[in-house]
Amino acid sequence: MKRSFKILALLLCLALLIGGAAVSSGAADIDPNAVVDTEGSRITRISAVVNGDTETSRGVCWATKTRTESVVLVSENEDLSGAKAFTGGDVVLFMGYYMHKVVVNGLRAGKTYYYTVGDKSTRSPVCSFTTDPGRGEPIDFLVYADVQASNEENFERAARVVNAVYDLYPDIDFTTSMGDYVNDCTNEEWDYYFEKFAFIDRHTTNAPVAGNHDGNLRWNWFDSMFNLGAAEGSDTITGVYYSFDYGDAHFAVLNTNDMYPMSYQQQNWLKNDMNATNAKWKIVMLHRSIYSAGKHTNKPDSSIMRNVLVPIIDELGIDLVIGGHEHCYVRTYPVTGDGVMPETTYVTELYNGEETTFAVDPAGSIHVMPSTAGTKRYLINENTMQYIVDASAKMESTRDKGGVAAHVEINGDYLVFKTYLVDDETYTPELYDVFGIKKTTDGAANEDWEDLPTDFESNNENNVLNFLKQIIWMLFHYLFKVLPGVIVGN
Numbered sequence: 001m002k003r004s005f006k007i008l009a010l011l012l013c014l015a016l017l018i019g020g021a022a023v024s025s026g027a028a029d030i031d032p033n034a035v036v037d038t039e040g041s042r043i044t045r046i047s048a049v050v051n052g053d054t055e056t057s058r059g060v061c062w063a064t065k066t067r068t069e070s071v072v073l074v075s076e077n078e079d080l081s082g083a084k085a086f087t088g089g090d091v092v093l094f095m096g097y098y099m100h101k102v103v104v105n106g107l108r109a110g111k112t113y114y115y116t117v118g119d120k121s122t123r124s125p126v127c128s129f130t131t132d133p134g135r136g137e138p139i140d141f142l143v144y145a146d147v148q149a150s151n152e153e154n155f156e157r158a159a160r161v162v163n164a165v166y167d168l169y170p171d172i173d174f175t176t177s178m179g180d181y182v183n184d185c186t187n188e189e190w191d192y193y194f195e196k197f198a199f200i201d202r203h204t205t206n207a208p209v210a211g212n213h214d215g216n217l218r219w220n221w222f223d224s225m226f227n228l229g230a231a232e233g234s235d236t237i238t239g240v241y242y243s244f245d246y247g248d249a250h251f252a253v254l255n256t257n258d259m260y261p262m263s264y265q266q267q268n269w270l271k272n273d274m275n276a277t278n279a280k281w282k283i284v285m286l287h288r289s290i291y292s293a294g295k296h297t298n299k300p301d302s303s304i305m306r307n308v309l310v311p312i313i314d315e316l317g318i319d320l321v322i323g324g325h326e327h328c329y330v331r332t333y334p335v336t337g338d339g340v341m342p343e344t345t346y347v348t349e350l351y352n353g354e355e356t357t358f359a360v361d362p363a364g365s366i367h368v369m370p371s372t373a374g375t376k377r378y379l380i381n382e383n384t385m386q387y388i389v390d391a392s393a394k395m396e397s398t399r400d401k402g403g404v405a406a407h408v409e410i411n412g413d414y415l416v417f418k419t420y421l422v423d424d425e426t427y428t429p430e431l432y433d434v435f436g437i438k439k440t441t442d443g444a445a446n447e448d449w450e451d452l453p454t455d456f457e458s459n460n461e462n463n464v465l466n467f468l469k470q471i472i473w474m475l476f477h478y479l480f481k482v483l484p485g486v487i488v489g490n
Helices: 002-022 152-166 187-196 221-225 264-276 300-316 386-391 456-487
Strands: 043-049 058-064 071-075 084-087 090-094 097-104 112-118 127-130 139-144 174-177 242-246 249-253 281-288 320-324 329-332 345-351 354-360 366-370 392-396 403-411 414-422 429-438
Touching: 043 097, 043 112, 043 127, 043 187, 058 112, 071 097, 084 097, 097 112, 139 152, 152 187, 152 403, 152 414, 249 264, 264 300, 264 456, 281 300, 329 429, 345 429, 366 403, 366 414, 386 392
Parallel strands: 139 174, 249 281, 281 320, 320 366, 354 429
Antiparallel strands: 043 058, 058 097, 071 084, 071 112, 090 097, 112 127, 139 403, 242 249, 329 366, 329 392, 345 354, 403 414, 414 429
């Protein structure tokens, strides 16, 4: 093993020497004898995330225990020959770690890039990502939710679930988690997460979603762990909201921690963002699911979020909404406000050699909550609101069945969502649920839309009034729903 490390270090040194002429002047004095930190003792928490134009840039982040320079070497060659160096960026001391953030740009669409991070003397092993191929090209990505582990064993078990599905689709364009990466948001837990999920985080692009265990009263943790380009006008105390294009799809990633029931500046940003895109497919990703059936489904934060977001989702014509938080599986039919299911045409076609049923140009959105990759799994709440039950094509607990991860493919007029259940003992993935959408219309921006204000000051009055309304709503909820149950001992 030690010999292989020495060989890897030698190859990296040779690559640095060969690619020296292409290295930017800001890093021309990098030591060619730099040590490769194969054990992760000096360089940890490495990730490359969407940041800016997904065809040409990435946000790279990593952590060190001591303050060092920030250098990212990027090449289209696995041996790093011809590497270009990106230097500088932000270095912030956060909770005992120096967090390094560097944006790499000037990349080419649809290309696989290899990179290492570090300083003049110490480099990470080689990592990789593939850039967005652009409009008209097929894409696919992997989805999981709510790892929310507290110890090394449970992080390992969740990673094995995700890895089992990743093995089926090793060439995915990117991966996304629906939040709650950790449970108590400690250094130890984040170290476990990045260690156990290095197999995917270091070899794909990540599009992370902030969960309540990553953001509520865990201020600045989520933003410190990833190098994301936050939406203009937003703060990053409780998480990050942002958007990006990939292939023919436009994705809006929400922060469901920023205020209950979601700040007006974020609501306005979402409306502006989706009205401006001409992408064929519109997808929203968030932590607190709008259609959920776990133990939190009737709690004020979830109910308030649902009341605010459902009309906005309907107004914007969103095709797919992916969420988390509830640790059980829910997949709806195409729905609009309050679970109304518009008439939908379905066709069964042969897609990639498999018969798949597609909803054709549905008038509503399909909502998916893909249970959890972790070990903390919820039962279905027997008091789940009836309209959610009626709207659900599949609603199950996976408590005694296994962890869950999903694969999504978008190719022209077709979107296919496949969910896999991974056995707790053998870690064998089994197809659990599959659905498709066939969309024959093209995307178009709303030319008549006038942007709404997305800064805090402009929305302050609305936020205060809205917050007061929700306080009254929560008091009503506890007085008339929760308190009677406590009195009678339920």
